[in-house]
Amino acid sequence: MAFLISFDIDGTMEFGDPAGGVTVEMVRRAKESGFIVGSCSDRFPSWQKKVWDSHGIAVDFWVPKHMLSNVKARFQADRYVHIGDRDIDRQLAEQVGFHFWWDHEAVAEPWLAWLIDQR
Amino acid sequence: MPHPGVPRDWFRNRDGLGLWEGRGKVVATGVGTSPTARRWDEKPETSMGAMTIIAIRKAIADAGISPDEIDGLVLTPDSTTGVSNDPNTPPPPGWEQHFKMASFPQAGITRGDIDWLVQNMPELKNVKFMMNGAICMSVSFVAAAEAVARGLTKTCLVVRGWHNLAGRYYVGVGASALDTASGRGKYASIWGLPACGTTAMVFEEYCRKYGKNHDQMANFVVTQRRNGLMNPDGYYSQHRPEMITVEDYLTARWIAKPANIYDNDLPIMAALAVVFTTPERARDHKQKPVYILSHGQTRPEFPGIAPTLEQWEQSTDRMGRILYEGAGVGPDDLAFENMYDGFTLFHQFHLEGLRFAARGEKRGYALDLYETDIGIEGPNPVSPSGGNNGNGRTRWWNHRDSILQLQGRSPSQIKKKAEIGVSGAPMPDACDALIWSATPPV
Numbered sequence: 001m002a003f004l005i006s007f008d009i010d011g012t013m014e015f016g017d018p019a020g021g022v023t024v025e026m027v028r029r030a031k032e033s034g035f036i037v038g039s040c041s042d043r044f045p046s047w048q049k050k051v052w053d054s055h056g057i058a059v060d061f062w063v064p065k066h067m068l069s070n071v072k073a074r075f076q077a078d079r080y081v082h083i084g085d086r087d088i089d090r091q092l093a094e095q096v097g098f099h100f101w102w103d104h105e106a107v108a109e110p111w112l113a114w115l116i117d118q119r
Numbered sequence: 120m121p122h123p124g125v126p127r128d129w130f131r132n133r134d135g136l137g138l139w140e141g142r143g144k145v146v147a148t149g150v151g152t153s154p155t156a157r158r159w160d161e162k163p164e165t166s167m168g169a170m171t172i173i174a175i176r177k178a179i180a181d182a183g184i185s186p187d188e189i190d191g192l193v194l195t196p197d198s199t200t201g202v203s204n205d206p207n208t209p210p211p212p213g214w215e216q217h218f219k220m221a222s223f224p225q226a227g228i229t230r231g232d233i234d235w236l237v238q239n240m241p242e243l244k245n246v247k248f249m250m251n252g253a254i255c256m257s258v259s260f261v262a263a264a265e266a267v268a269r270g271l272t273k274t275c276l277v278v279r280g281w282h283n284l285a286g287r288y289y290v291g292v293g294a295s296a297l298d299t300a301s302g303r304g305k306y307a308s309i310w311g312l313p314a315c316g317t318t319a320m321v322f323e324e325y326c327r328k329y330g331k332n333h334d335q336m337a338n339f340v341v342t343q344r345r346n347g348l349m350n351p352d353g354y355y356s357q358h359r360p361e362m363i364t365v366e367d368y369l370t371a372r373w374i375a376k377p378a379n380i381y382d383n384d385l386p387i388m389a390a391l392a393v394v395f396t397t398p399e400r401a402r403d404h405k406q407k408p409v410y411i412l413s414h415g416q417t418r419p420e421f422p423g424i425a426p427t428l429e430q431w432e433q434s435t436d437r438m439g440r441i442l443y444e445g446a447g448v449g450p451d452d453l454a455f456e457n458m459y460d461g462f463t464l465f466h467q468f469h470l471e472g473l474r475f476a477a478r479g480e481k482r483g484y485a486l487d488l489y490e491t492d493i494g495i496e497g498p499n500p501v502s503p504s505g506g507n508n509g510n511g512r513t514r515w516w517n518h519r520d521s522i523l524q525l526q527g528r529s530p531s532q533i534k535k536k537a538e539i540g541v542s543g544a545p546m547p548d549a550c551d552a553l554i555w556s557a558t559p560p561v
Contacts, residue, residue: 047361066372
């Protein structure tokens with residue numbers, strides 16, 4: 001099974017402005033566990049790519065916040081989730097059929113349970 | 120204690136007034152900019168008031184004068200157009216250990232206050248002339264220029280701080296948080312239109328009339344950020360030094376189509392102070408004096424609840440005429456324009472009203488101009504300050520940079536000779552603007 005996680009940045013990721021609780025290590029762990037990972041943020045896409053590269057994570061996508069539908073079209077997955085800290089994150093996620101977790105829910109890395117579920 | 124606002128007859132708001140009586144009699148010298156922040160962390164030492172004090176002290180030091188030479192203070196007390204507190208909301212814990220209180224608890228927090236500043240800056244011993252330039256620092260610049268020209272103050276500080284509290288700007292706060300709307304607001308504000316919506320509609324009209332499109336804005340927005348990132352005092356330089364690309368801009372999320380997220384400025388905390396004085400006194404100041412040639416004002420005159428393209432074009436045309444008449448110069452004399460860009464999509468109305476780089480055209484040329492070399496190295500520097508889009512939301516990066524350009528020390532200094540420039544804010548039909556010169560008028 002394939003799982004995709006989209007991360008907002010500001011207010012969600014530790015390197016966001018403001019900083020959020022989701023760490024680079026959590027994202028790295030997800031990537032190494034086989035998740036399709038990337039960011040979906042109002043920060044410039046060109047900057048999103050650079051910042052992931054600077055942390056040594058080869059994310060699968062880096063898009064403007066409203067492009068979740070494109071992400072869904074590009075990547076075939078059994079589950080899609082977007083993680084963010086604002087209502088707009090939830091709204092955009094739900095519009096395109098993504099599951100949504102708030103940033104504070106994401107710090108527990110709930111997506112790892114999907115791996116257990118599939119065993 | 121209440122301080123007076125600007126007398127109405129000080130504003131040059133119509134044609135036919137001739138040369139400004141104060142032309143060449145008022146100069147700007149010292150400039151002081153505070154550090155910037157995205158939002159207030161509720162600590163006294165990083166409050167809007169604290170930042171304002173920093174800016175004032177820097178401006179005085181930059182001018183190379185003693186604080187007791189300051190005998191005038193013009194302040195814009197409004198320190199946001201977004202989230203604020205009731206003036207009687209108690210300050211956060213620890214505030215009174217840092218600052219003396221003024222007549223209301225939110226002074227220095229969510230509202231600028233002259234008495235609060237004077238109480239908390241004991242070095243300002245001789246401030247006698249005090250005036251509020253409400254709503255926009257552009258108004259304060261005009262007020263201070265008139266006050267110096269009229270001999271009401273010899274060395275005057277012009278000051279504005281911006282605060283930014285936690286919460287959404289305009290969304291679900293203030294009047295938007297209420298269950299009902301009243302006054303004019305009941306016609307326009309209940310339909311969910313975001314702040315940039317009106318500008319977006321007029322921009323759309325512009326594009327249809329002149330056969331232009333939103334994509335043509337890209338080089339302007341990219342250049343704004345480029346210019347702003349040259350400014351070490353700007354928010355983006357200090358906190359988010361990343362450059363926007365054309366592709367970033369063209370694929371950005373719509374807020375109110377055709378206004379996307381990067382057509383909107385980012386609210387920040389920052390403060391600016393500038394020293395105005397007479398040319399004679401400026402001889403003893405450290406910085407080269409920048410002369411004010413004239414100023415102008417427009418205010419909305421439309422009958423409806425939202426402006427139209429025609430109204431914005433008429434207003435900005437009028438501003439151009441008023442400024443040039445008062446200054447005794449014309450469009451070809453401008454080395455640069457630093458008009459406001461709070462929403463990027465109305466900048467071209469200001470620019471066209473001034474006929475900047477018009478090459479004989481009147482209207483509908485600005486987006487074509489944007490697609491040429493409008494950078495600081497080129498022949499037609501558009502918004503060399505980088506404006507709000509390049510530095511974060513204030514309404515004074517443009518004014519600040521105009522002074523610095525003409526002093527030859529802007530961080531985004533234009534390469535052509537900077538002799539005369541213009542700056543103004545905010546809206547195309549509600550604007551106060553000034554024409555500045557590096558040399559006294561002939």
